[in-house]
Amino acid sequence: MEDLKPTSVNSSPLTPLGFLERAATVYGDCPSVVYEDTTYTWTQTHRRCLRVASSISSLGIDRGHVVSVLSPNVPAMYELHFAVPMSGAILNTINTRLDTRTVSLLLRHSESKLVFVDYELQSLVLEAISLFPPNTPSPRLVLIANDSGAPSRAAQLDHFLCTYENLVETGDEGFEWVPPSNEWDPITLNYTSGTTSSPKGVVHCHRGAFIITVDSLIDWGVPKQPVYLWTLPMFHSNGWNFPYGMAAVGGTNICVRKFDGQIIYAMIKRHGVTHMCGAPVVLNMLTNVRSGTEKLEYPVHILTGGAPPPAQVLIRTESMGFVVSHGYGLTETAGVVVSCAWKGKWNLLPATERARLKSRQGVRTVGMTRVDVVDPDSGLSVKRDGMSLGEIVLRGGCVMLGYLKDPSGTAKCMKGGWFYTGDVGVIHPDGYLEIKDRSKDVIISGGENLSSVEVESVLYTNPAVDEAAVVARPDEFWGETPCAFVSLKSDVTAKPTENEIMEYCRKKLPKYMVPKTVVFKDELPKTSTGKIQKFVLRQMAKGMGSSRLSRM
Numbered sequence: 001m002e003d004l005k006p007t008s009v010n011s012s013p014l015t016p017l018g019f020l021e022r023a024a025t026v027y028g029d030c031p032s033v034v035y036e037d038t039t040y041t042w043t044q045t046h047r048r049c050l051r052v053a054s055s056i057s058s059l060g061i062d063r064g065h066v067v068s069v070l071s072p073n074v075p076a077m078y079e080l081h082f083a084v085p086m087s088g089a090i091l092n093t094i095n096t097r098l099d100t101r102t103v104s105l106l107l108r109h110s111e112s113k114l115v116f117v118d119y120e121l122q123s124l125v126l127e128a129i130s131l132f133p134p135n136t137p138s139p140r141l142v143l144i145a146n147d148s149g150a151p152s153r154a155a156q157l158d159h160f161l162c163t164y165e166n167l168v169e170t171g172d173e174g175f176e177w178v179p180p181s182n183e184w185d186p187i188t189l190n191y192t193s194g195t196t197s198s199p200k201g202v203v204h205c206h207r208g209a210f211i212i213t214v215d216s217l218i219d220w221g222v223p224k225q226p227v228y229l230w231t232l233p234m235f236h237s238n239g240w241n242f243p244y245g246m247a248a249v250g251g252t253n254i255c256v257r258k259f260d261g262q263i264i265y266a267m268i269k270r271h272g273v274t275h276m277c278g279a280p281v282v283l284n285m286l287t288n289v290r291s292g293t294e295k296l297e298y299p300v301h302i303l304t305g306g307a308p309p310p311a312q313v314l315i316r317t318e319s320m321g322f323v324v325s326h327g328y329g330l331t332e333t334a335g336v337v338v339s340c341a342w343k344g345k346w347n348l349l350p351a352t353e354r355a356r357l358k359s360r361q362g363v364r365t366v367g368m369t370r371v372d373v374v375d376p377d378s379g380l381s382v383k384r385d386g387m388s389l390g391e392i393v394l395r396g397g398c399v400m401l402g403y404l405k406d407p408s409g410t411a412k413c414m415k416g417g418w419f420y421t422g423d424v425g426v427i428h429p430d431g432y433l434e435i436k437d438r439s440k441d442v443i444i445s446g447g448e449n450l451s452s453v454e455v456e457s458v459l460y461t462n463p464a465v466d467e468a469a470v471v472a473r474p475d476e477f478w479g480e481t482p483c484a485f486v487s488l489k490s491d492v493t494a495k496p497t498e499n500e501i502m503e504y505c506r507k508k509l510p511k512y513m514v515p516k517t518v519v520f521k522d523e524l525p526k527t528s529t530g531k532i533q534k535f536v537l538r539q540m541a542k543g544m545g546s547s548r549l550s551r552m
């Protein structure tokens with residue numbers, strides 16, 4: 001059999017871009033993208049993407065160039081996920097809630113040649129470019145005009161080449177899109193959300209994007225033609241690659257510019273939404289605007305990840321009629337690579353036990369090669385006892401190529417055949433993995449490693465608590481002690497005191513894990529993807545000085 005080798009017949013580069021043409025053939029007259037009063041079909045979406053890709057090409061954008069997009073989840077944002085790489089370029093979606101200085105830095109770092117800018121974000125981008133040092137080439141700009149198609153009143157059109165719709169109109173729908181010459185060609189550049197550090201430029205290739213897309217559909221059990229509500233920002237890790245996934249299964253993408261709990265329920269009712277994704281904060285939103293007695297008319301599937309979902313939040317969400325799946329991944333893996341694969345027999349367990357099991361991150365998805373938890377010193381696998389802590393390491397086809405222009409950062413996390421996640425976890429005897437913390441968030445009190453996530457999950461069981469985050473506060477004696485930041489539910493009449501919260505924890509946690517400080521806040525600081533910014537809280541806790549001194 002040695003003479004049997006890969007040939008051009010069986011080794012075409014893997015890419016998710018081909019899903020679009022197939023969707024147009026199979027689902028041509030079915031809805032592809034719905035936004036306010038506009039509905040496109042898959043035939044239209046296919047043609048619009050080809051037109052935009054041809055226009056991008058005719059602007060001189062070529063293989064390997066970076067094209068950035070700053071936009072909420074509107075149809076142009078969806079289409080650009082195909083149109084940009086179809087022109088051969090690399091898609092760089094930028095977090096729309098970043099400050100001017102960071103956007104400026106990212107545009108320079110990526111050497112972006114062309115930037116698509118939603119009309120609401122034009123001043124952010126124009127100011128970001130004005131911060132470029134002299135003699136730095138500026139990218140050209142295309143305006144994604146307001147929803148009626150006309151440039152907004154305030155649009156400073158003279159800064160822009162044209163509008164997005166101009167590119168659609170003047171483009172060629174017979175354009176032969178540029179396939180990757182090699183499946184390892186980059187397709188996307190995403191800057192991490194910066195929960196713990198300054199953003200790093202994660203580069204993924206066509207092959208990785210193909211693998212994660214197909215893998216995520218299988219893992220979540222997405223059927224053909226789902227109705228998918230875009231509650232996850234597409235700028236965040238390319239919406240876990242579901243823009244490509246929806247083309248693969250001919251789904252309907254329901255786009256929304258902004259949303260809250262009420263809007264989500266209205267969209268579910270209006271469009272018959274079947275699937276959506278979101279960080280645990282989205283689950284919280286859903287349970288805060290409705291009482292537990294108002295049930296959904298039919299089950300809606302929600303995939304949550306991006307931060308640990310507290311068991312209590314899972315219970316509340318499921319009791320409203322949502323079917324929650326839980327996945328874990330990083331920008332560096334392009335989406336969910338570990339998930340809490342559900343066993344039918346667990347349905348027979350009481351709700352609290354089900355939620356406890358579901359809050360575990362789980363096992364590798366079928367597309368991943370290996371996942372392990374290793375001892376940071378020896379590099380050996382930790383015991384599968386649900387207690388031995390180690391760092392979560394991953395290996396598989398959708399791990400990034402590396403960080404852009406950062407060989408030392410890349411080498412630090414990709415070594416010895418593993419990607420080191422920086423997350424601390426355990427493996428339970430049944431083989432399911434559970435995150436205990438990020439290495440930077442672990443609290444070391446009196447030499448004891450303490451999981452902030454475990455303390456938080458107890459705080460979430462307190463009926464008065466809306467959100468909770470626990471960080472280290474310096475302590476002269478213990479080194480560090482847990483400091484809890486808590487926001488209370490708006491309808492709480494008898495607000496608990498600091499001591500009452502501590503007393504509550506004392507009943508449920510070992511002494512060393514009980515927060516020694518409780519700070520009440522109206523709201524906890526979050527990233528654009530709804531993750532609590534622990535580094536901000538850590539700074540606040542540090543600013544309070546030693547917990548020991550403050551109690552003297």
Ligand SMILES: Nc1ncnc2c1ncn2[C@@H]1O[C@H](COP(=O)(O)OP(=O)(O)OP(=O)(O)O)[C@@H](O)[C@H]1O
Pocket residue numbers: 192193194195196197198199200304305306307308309326327328329330331332361421422423435438531
């Ligand atoms: N299901 C989950 N449970 C617990 N934590 C999760 C889960 N999914 C993701 N995470 C956390 O989110 C991290 C990945 O987040 P992301 O790639 O969006 O960037 P970030 O880590 O927030 O930003 P930065 O790396 O700049 O700090 C993981 O390393 C993990 O800590």
